Amino acid sequence: MPSFTSTLISISLALFTSTNAQSPKYCPPLGPIYPPPTNLSNDPTFATAVQDITSILGQVTSSNGSLSNTSISVQIFDATESGPLLNFAYTADNINTTLGVSKVDQDTVFRVGSVSKLWTMVLFLIEEGLWPFQEPVARFIPELARAGRELQWDPRKRRDGIDYVHWGHVSMGELASHLAGIARDYGVLDLSGMGSQMEQLGFPALQPSEIPPCGNPNPCSREQFFNGLLQSHPIVPTSSTPIYSNAAFQILAYALEAMTDQSYAELLQRDIIAPLGLNGTYYTTPNISLGVIPNDMGEYWWNFDLGDEGPAGAIYSSTRDMATLGQAILSNSLFPSFITRRWMKPATHTSSLDYSVGAPWEIVSFGDERPIDIYSKAGDIGSYSSIIALSPDHNVGFTVLAAGADGHAKVALAADLISVILLPALEQSAKEQASAKFDGDYAATDGFNSSIALTTDDGPGLLVTSWVNNGTDMIQSLMTMGHVTDPDTFSIRLYPTGLESPGQMSFRALMPPALSTAGNGPFTSSCISWVVVDGQVYGNVGIDEFVINLDETEIVKSITPRVLRTTLPKT
Structure with missing residues (x-):
């Protein structure tokens, strides 16, 4: 009778062989196998895909659908056509029409949460290009420079790799790609605000000095943020494994402001909003009448103030404006194409073979015959969830904005449903156009x-x-x-x-x-x-x-x- 170990090995080898039996036959190089398709709004193959995507979105937002209680706005766009290739909007019943809009469309404003990090990176590339990302962050942040010096002069702390971040070792690029190994946040939504409820769940009572003085509901000042962050323990060593961090983008924004001598809000208006003609994008809270407000905590999250953590998650936008930003990235209209190519590359793997991390890209791979890498960024803040996804191989992207409960899972579902139809159609359109041309x-x-x-x-x-x-x-x-x-x-x-x-x-x-x-x-x-x-x-x-x-x-x-x-x- 075979041992458990030998049986396990046999099963593993069988699964491994089965998986590798699907290896690509032709081995094309990474990247497009045909020139990107053009004039998609008049392409019959793509038109069929648009109908199919519209149909499936209609099904999931119907009365019995999985997105029926979530308001969403969706656009598909390409780098060259001014109008959307697909525009879909659905208004759930459970919204507050007294405070916000009564009907969602492409101009309805949502909070985009962590997609704000993408806007922050675009600002960096417009203003400074890529050169700062090889530099130590302490070069631009005096609080971190002091912390680095103090660590070097204190032998006990210098040898302690568990309690103290070695800020002199952290680069700007590691912050941008979640490889700095630092805390996710400081103060924001710290569970100490739940006090007695946490104690009832078995957690010890905290001393006053252990409770962050800011973050919920009042945002932290710069001084409070660094005082607290410098006491936060590191998570992992730098450049070892990706650990998501909002604090990293707050630090990056401070560095950008130091380099440019301009506030983040001023840079956003001057570098992106004005040049792209955006009318539905805001850094500070806009009039609530512009937004879709879910009955469940919608007003609370619409007004939730992130303070200086705003560059990591505070931006408000519409699908029209999100699509315009995506078009600008794909068409290299905000910075040169060589910068775009360097930026749109993985910085690290994750524990999923089809998921990598960039700065701040979340890169997912589709396809059997060849990998098609989709450069995306998702975001959540309370009742609001969002995603923007770009396919450089096809010069096409899409964005989904949502308001309602369990938004992250629903946006991810919508992105999957769109991708499984969109990507094969783009491949087929590119092939048919290449055939007609060459x-x-x-x-x-x-x-x-x-x-x-x-x-x-x-x-x-x-x-x-x-x-x-x-x-x-x-x-x-x-x-x-x-x-x-x-x-x-x-x-x-x-x-x-x-x-x-x-x-x-x-x-x-x-x-x-x-x-x-x-x-x-x-x-x-x-x-x-x-x-x-x-x-x-x-x-x-x-x-x-x-x-x-x-x-x-x-x-x-x-x-x-x-x-x-x-x-x-x-x-």
Whole structure:
């Protein structure tokens, strides 16, 4: 009879093998497999997806639906079209129409909670770019600089890694990506405010000195915040594992104000609200008549004052304005594209394989054949919940704002329901548009027997179905170079690199190396296409480098396999 351990090992190996049996067949590089789709408002495939998303949102907000007691506003948008690709709003019955709106629409104001952190990062990138994030935060915050010096001069504290944060070791980037290992908050909603109720639950009575003097209901001053935070214990060492922190963004905002000599509110108005023409975004509490106010604690949370923690969670906005911010990020209209690309990258893993953390991105991955990374930020404050999600591969995003009970779970559900329809539709629209644009034959007109044919098939990218140069079959030549004898195991697929010049688009070809058959683990079966790009060059030009040439109306004119030093017009 097998032992428990051996049985467990067998089951684990079976599950592991089953999981890895779904490994990608083609191994495209990370990123889009076709150029992003355009003119989506007139795309029939995308129109069907919009109808499906509208239908499913209608179902979950119906009388028996899971979102029926939650008011929500949803928009889907892309980087180029001024209007929304989808606009959906639902008004729950349980709202206070005396204080707030009676009908939710794209201009209704909600609190967006921790999505405020995204606005704070945008301000930083507009004002300073990325350079500060490698710097120690103590450089910009005198209270933390003093704490760091005092720690160094006190041998007992210096050796104590459990009770004291070593502020001299904390960088701005670690704060922005929740890797500083510091407390989540100071004072805000501290349970000491529940006093006797906590004692009845078995907690000890606190001494007056142990109770934060601020945070609930009165927000902390800067002095109170740092006095309390410097007594808070560290959670984990810096850059070890992500630990969510609102206090980190309060500190970042103090640093930004020190760098710019401007208040956060002034920067928000000058750098984002005014340039983007936002009419429904506020840092301080706007008139309650602009908002949707749930009967259950809605007025309380609408007016709840976070004080200096506002950059972590105080902003109010509408779906129209949230979509406008998302469009600005996707279109690089607020700062250069190279900053956007560096910013929209993971800083750390989490314990979920499909969930990473950026600054302050919450990055979720979808897809079987290839990962599609969605850069999102969610937020909650009492009765209000929100999310904004961007797909850089498609230049499309969506936002969901909600007011009602259990909002976080309901916003997450809405985001899942939208994504499971939206992302396949975007992939299909991109593929269909790429097929219409690039598929076809390209051949020399100078009498030489040179040609190439492209198509889209069931796999990703643009498939090279034939390729001849001066009478030589280049597919056969590349198979010979790669020691491939079975043509069924070999393909050449072109993927966009994102590099462009006027009238030109860059592509790279992948001829995937065969995956190892020695095992089923990640070392033997992982996709290693990123290793082989530009792996073979001839005369300092990659064999895999292609440029597609377009006219002024974006119609494809020709293709240039650059290693062959020739251009083949489209026939």
